Amino acid sequence: MTSERYNPRATESNWQSRWEVAKLFETPITSDNSREKYYVLEMFPYPSGRIHMGHVRNYAMGDVIARYKRAKGFEVLHPMGWDAFGMPAENAAMQNNAQPKDWTYENIGAMRQQLQSMGFSLDWSREFATCDVNYYHQQQKLFLDFYKNDLIYRKQSKVNWDPVDHTVLANEQVIDGCGWRSGAPVEQRELTQWFFKISDYSEELLNSLDDLDRWPDKVRTMQRNWIGRSEGLKIRFEFSDTDQATLKKLKSENDKTSSTLEVFTTRPDTLFGASFMALSPDHGLTSWLAKSNPKLQDYVKECHKLGTSLAEIETAEKTGFDTGLSVKHPFIDGKTIPVYVANFVLMDYGTGAIFGCPAHDQRDMDFARKYGLEVTPVVLPPDRLEASFYLQDEAYTGEGSIFNSDFLNGKSIEDAKNTVAEMLESRSVDGEPQAERQINYRLRDWGLSRQRYWGAPIPFIHCDDCGIVPVPENDLPVILPDNVSFEKPGNPLDHHPTWSNVDCPTCGKAARRETDTMDTFVDSSWYFARFTDPTAKTPTNRDLVDQWLPVDQYIGGIEHAILHLLYSRFFTRAMKICGHVGIKEPIKGLFTQGMVVHETYRNADGGWVSPAEIRIDDIEGKRTATMLDTNAEVKIGNIEKMSKSKRNIIDPKEILETYGADTARWFVLSDSPPERDVIWSEAGVEGAHRFVQRIWRLVNNTAALDAEKSAADKAELSSQALDVLKATHKALAKTDTMLGDLRFNNAIAQVHSIVNTLEQHLRKISDKTSDKSNLLQCVKIVIQMFAPMMPHLAEECWQKLDNDHMVATALWPEADQTLIVENDITLPVQINGKKRGELTISINADNDAVSEAVLALDFVQSALSGKTPKKLIVVPKRIVNVVV
RNA sequence: GCCCCCUUGGCGAAAUUGGUAUACGCAGCAGACUUAAAAUCUGUAGGUCGAAUGACCGUGCCGGUUCAAGUCCGGCAGGGGGCACCA
Numbered sequence A: 001m002t003s004e005r006y007n008p009r010a011t012e013s014n015w016q017s018r019w020e021v022a023k024l025f026e027t028p029i030t031s032d033n034s035r036e037k038y039y040v041l042e043m044f045p046y047p048s049g050r051i052h053m054g055h056v057r058n059y060a061m062g063d064v065i066a067r068y069k070r071a072k073g074f075e076v077l078h079p080m081g082w083d084a085f086g087m088p089a090e091n092a093a094m095q096n097n098a099q100p101k102d103w104t105y106e107n108i109g110a111m112r113q114q115l116q117s118m119g120f121s122l123d124w125s126r127e128f129a130t131c132d133v134n135y136y137h138q139q140q141k142l143f144l145d146f147y148k149n150d151l152i153y154r155k156q157s158k159v160n161w162d163p164v165d166h167t168v169l170a171n172e173q174v175i176d177g178c179g180w181r182s183g184a185p186v187e188q189r190e191l192t193q194w195f196f197k198i199s200d201y202s203e204e205l206l207n208s209l210d211d212l213d214r215w216p217d218k219v220r221t222m223q224r225n226w227i228g229r230s231e232g233l234k235i236r237f238e239f240s241d242t243d244q245a246t247l248k249k250l251k252s253e254n255d256k257t258s259s260t261l262e263v264f265t266t267r268p269d270t271l272f273g274a275s276f277m278a279l280s281p282d283h284g285l286t287s288w289l290a291k292s293n294p295k296l297q298d299y300v301k302e303c304h305k306l307g308t309s310l311a312e313i314e315t316a317e318k319t320g321f322d323t324g325l326s327v328k329h330p331f332i333d334g335k336t337i338p339v340y341v342a343n344f345v346l347m348d349y350g351t352g353a354i355f356g357c358p359a360h361d362q363r364d365m366d367f368a369r370k371y372g373l374e375v376t377p378v379v380l381p382p383d384r385l386e387a388s389f390y391l392q393d394e395a396y397t398g399e400g401s402i403f404n405s406d407f408l409n410g411k412s413i414e415d416a417k418n419t420v421a422e423m424l425e426s427r428s429v430d431g432e433p434q435a436e437r438q439i440n441y442r443l444r445d446w447g448l449s450r451q452r453y454w455g456a457p458i459p460f461i462h463c464d465d466c467g468i469v470p471v472p473e474n475d476l477p478v479i480l481p482d483n484v485s486f487e488k489p490g491n492p493l494d495h496h497p498t499w500s501n502v503d504c505p506t507c508g509k510a511a512r513r514e515t516d517t518m519d520t521f522v523d524s525s526w527y528f529a530r531f532t533d534p535t536a537k538t539p540t541n542r543d544l545v546d547q548w549l550p551v552d553q554y555i556g557g558i559e560h561a562i563l564h565l566l567y568s569r570f571f572t573r574a575m576k577i578c579g580h581v582g583i584k585e586p587i588k589g590l591f592t593q594g595m596v597v598h599e600t601y602r603n604a605d606g607g608w609v610s611p612a613e614i615r616i617d618d619i620e621g622k623r624t625a626t627m628l629d630t631n632a633e634v635k636i637g638n639i640e641k642m643s644k645s646k647r648n649i650i651d652p653k654e655i656l657e658t659y660g661a662d663t664a665r666w667f668v669l670s671d672s673p674p675e676r677d678v679i680w681s682e683a684g685v686e687g688a689h690r691f692v693q694r695i696w697r698l699v700n701n702t703a704a705l706d707a708e709k710s711a712a713d714k715a716e717l718s719s720q721a722l723d724v725l726k727a728t729h730k731a732l733a734k735t736d737t738m739l740g741d742l743r744f745n746n747a748i749a750q751v752h753s754i755v756n757t758l759e760q761h762l763r764k765i766s767d768k769t770s771d772k773s774n775l776l777q778c779v780k781i782v783i784q785m786f787a788p789m790m791p792h793l794a795e796e797c798w799q800k801l802d803n804d805h806m807v808a809t810a811l812w813p814e815a816d817q818t819l820i821v822e823n824d825i826t827l828p829v830q831i832n833g834k835k836r837g838e839l840t841i842s843i844n845a846d847n848d849a850v851s852e853a854v855l856a857l858d859f860v861q862s863a864l865s866g867k868t869p870k871k872l873i874v875v876p877k878r879i880v881n882v883v884v
Numbered sequence B: 001g002c003c004c005c006c007u008u009g010g011c012g013a014a015a016u017u018g019g020u021a022u023a024c025g026c027a028g029c030a031g032a033c034u035u036a037a038a039a040u041c042u043g044u045a046g047g048u049c050g051a052a053u054g055a056c057c058g059u060g061c062c063g064g065u066u067c068a069a070g071u072c073c074g075g076c077a078g079g080g081g082g083c084a085c086c087a
Helices: A008-021 A053-071 A087-094 A100-117 A133-148 A197-210 A217-226 A239-249 A268-273 A284-291 A295-307 A311-317 A363-369 A413-426 A542-548 A563-577 A651-657 A662-669 A682-702 A717-739 A744-764 A769-786 A793-801 A849-854 A856-865
Strands: A038-044 A075-077 A153-164 A167-169 A188-196 A232-239 A259-266 A276-279 A320-328 A336-342 A355-356 A435-440 A460-463 A467-470 A501-503 A509-512 A553-557 A590-593 A597-603 A615-619 A624-626 A634-642 A822-831 A833-843 A871-875 A879-883
Touching: A008 A100, A008 A662, A038 A053, A038 A542, A053 A553, A053 A590, A053 A597, A053 A651, A053 A662, A053 A717, A087 A100, A087 A615, A100 A849, A133 A153, A133 A188, A133 A717, A167 A188, A197 A217, A197 A553, A197 A563, A217 A563, A217 A590, A217 A662, A232 A239, A232 A268, A232 A320, A232 A413, A239 A284, A239 A320, A268 A413, A276 A320, A276 A363, A295 A320, A295 A336, A320 A363, A320 A435, A336 A413, A363 A413, A413 A435, A467 A856, A651 A662, A651 A682, A662 A682, A662 A793, A682 A769, A682 A793, A717 A744, A717 A769, A744 A769, A769 A793, A822 A856, A833 A856, A849 A871, A849 A879, A856 A879
Parallel strands: A038 A075, A038 A553, A276 A336, A553 A590, A822 A879
Antiparallel strands: A153 A167, A153 A188, A232 A259, A232 A435, A276 A355, A320 A336, A460 A467, A460 A509, A501 A509, A597 A634, A615 A624, A624 A634, A822 A833, A871 A879
16 A cells, blocks of 8 residues: 655646647647537636636636547637736736736736646637737727628717726626726716617527527526616607697797607506606707706706716605696597606606606606606506505506506506507607507617727727728728827827827828727627637638637636627627628527635734634634734634635635645535535645545555456456446446536536545455456546546546556546446335335336335335225336325 | 525535435544554434434425425525616
8 A cells, every 4th residue: 555645746737748748739720520519618817917716716617628528529629818908907007117018918928827737728829818919900800890881880978987997988887886997986978989789689689598598597687687678669749739839939840849759668558647747857858948947957957966876876866847848648638747857767768758657656656746746546456346546655566457547447457558559559640650669678889989098999090071981901900009108197099199190091181090999898709709710811710710609618707697798799790790700699508607705804903814824723613713923813704705805815826836736626616516606715625635645545556456457357356346347337427417517516526436435445355356457447437537627637647557648638438338227226115205115126127016016015014004005106216105 | 676596414515307305525523543643544423302123303484286395386584696767
């Protein structure tokens, strides 16, 4: 028996370089259809400078899949790159007086080295960074193609302005009214911006979600909600006759818009409950009216002061301003409805105006109570028999039948909606139908302009005479200047002395480059396509991109459920329109992994303390923490996501140095299911490391048996050895399905279990030659079972058992079905649904034979005490239940 | 407010379609080896009652469907996440 310990530091780098020399993980850039393809991709990292535990977990999962699929005979593509543009590089540049480019490429170098030391089977020959000129050159071509195909436009709009980062943010990047990076409250500004027409694809992006059956439901639900489809009716309300006259004077005699007010509603069935109309403060009509009404002007100003932060919206009171105007009720002759301006009506949803039905909308109810407006219930809840007044201050939004509504009375909500729609559609106001059915989406167009330096330049030129002119394709790439100054706030490209000076490509006169750069989410919206041929002279190589896409398995954090994953889906559609890809959905299988979390610690002053500074003692299950240097008591706090601010970070670098990559990989994959958070604990890592050593001992002790290399004849095995062989094949079959289903924790449990069995067998193994060579075969199978998770240890073990090739190139062993199927089966026997015993019987026994055997069992006989059972349920190969 | 998810031993968790609840691991306890410790190995382990064979209870709580429920249905509680003046 050997006591030699496995030393990961010595072996891991050795195997990494042997894999590299053999180019095992490089997928040739050629069209090869001889084997089934499998594209595994993990969300590429931002090059912050060092990897964190989240990366370790993310890339460990991807690597297990890549290695497993290779072993299964697939042609695997598993590339890596860098999401390298963005604010942090500029911030670092400002602090360290360096250039973002230098900082970024230095970080990439450091992180590449760290990833390589984890032993991930990545194809580094395809590596690129989004800040490589070669990459953003192709992205600029895409941009011009999108422009030609009417997928991009410019417009002046109110934008989310981050006052700290001095840039515009997309709606998706505003979290609780604050910038997603800076955390500063976002301001509203009017700017001319570039937009992608993602909203044209609302319906398409929504419907296709149904087909993404290998995506988590959670992500699909989030995207559905984000797109936010709602069906309703656009209704034109006529102003009362006197108001029409007033409005005509105010606007112009021929302006048709002066006679009607358009609103969007999803509840036309409640039209008889309408008691007010409300305009957005930004509505065109509001502006017209404000011109001659100083009080309204003040009110509008007041509304604009209101911020967009969560707290402000929640506490903000619903207020309104009576315009004095009124509209005619479409179904009640002589009834008019007052028109207000209200602070809660948004201009960029629907028509910017609503009708309020207080009885069936809480917000309208609050408004009506405040301004003393009538509240007419029109939906009778199912449990009410009469139309007695049932509302206090709470709106009723449930099911029911319509009442108080003339010809709609007695109809269901759905019928009433249709009836109202049909009637108003066939009526005409000013030569147009009084209503149209309309579908509205919450999804807005994607504003992509960023007033920052470190991003892909938008390839356009502003000419005083020709307007906005695309940079001719031959003049691409528009390269970012290398030396920029961050002394002034704002966009360094604006302050660059020469960069923006350029001649207009159309007229030749002096003109200016667009200094806005692209949102970094543009960069990450198509990188998966570029990996299929990163050297192509066009954005994609159609042969290769069509061969490899869609990504078969994509893995990343849930935080990208909307932003990156929705943008990528849009981008792929846009690329298809321009002929750069043949598919619409880029990601076939998506997996969102959980976070790596850790306990938090605080000292007596409440300051956060890092795990490296303390000692944990566990006395009879009671855990205490003390400072290493002062022995002061430390309070153990909640388990939270590893973060700098809470100081509960474990640096992968230190774990790698102490335990090696395999231990770290094994630990992050074991115990917790991959979609759930994993709690990092010192005890857990040590446990993983102990298991590494156990395997090493098992392999060494097996090698010491000097067994025959060839497989033993099953007939010559002792019964114990045959049982071990069967157990090994059963474990192999289970591990196989579990790895295929990404249930890494369950696969690991199988490996643990079979290693226990083999260890015990080894301790009392017979002297039979056949038994020894049988054990050797079993150990080899086990090595292959854990090889995707712990590839270095697997190679070392594999070599110890004198294999002449690397385990990384070995094909997955097939489980022998004849060893898995048993002759006998043990069925639990229940009496009245409670397990009272077991029955072991031939697996081929039919239901009658099983029934007969069960009724003959002693405990069944005594339970029956001579009577016949009321019922006897035999579920083949599962269970027997005797109902007495 | 709306939508979605989760809740199983001391802890992380397993239980493929409704069919033996708690596999596997962590921590614990007892023991072996050792001068000792570490390392390693063996045993033990849901709760209550019982000397014991065993009995009863048990998957957040209440109820239902079923021969059979962690799993399905209805209601409730707790925790987490997403969206949010979206008409």
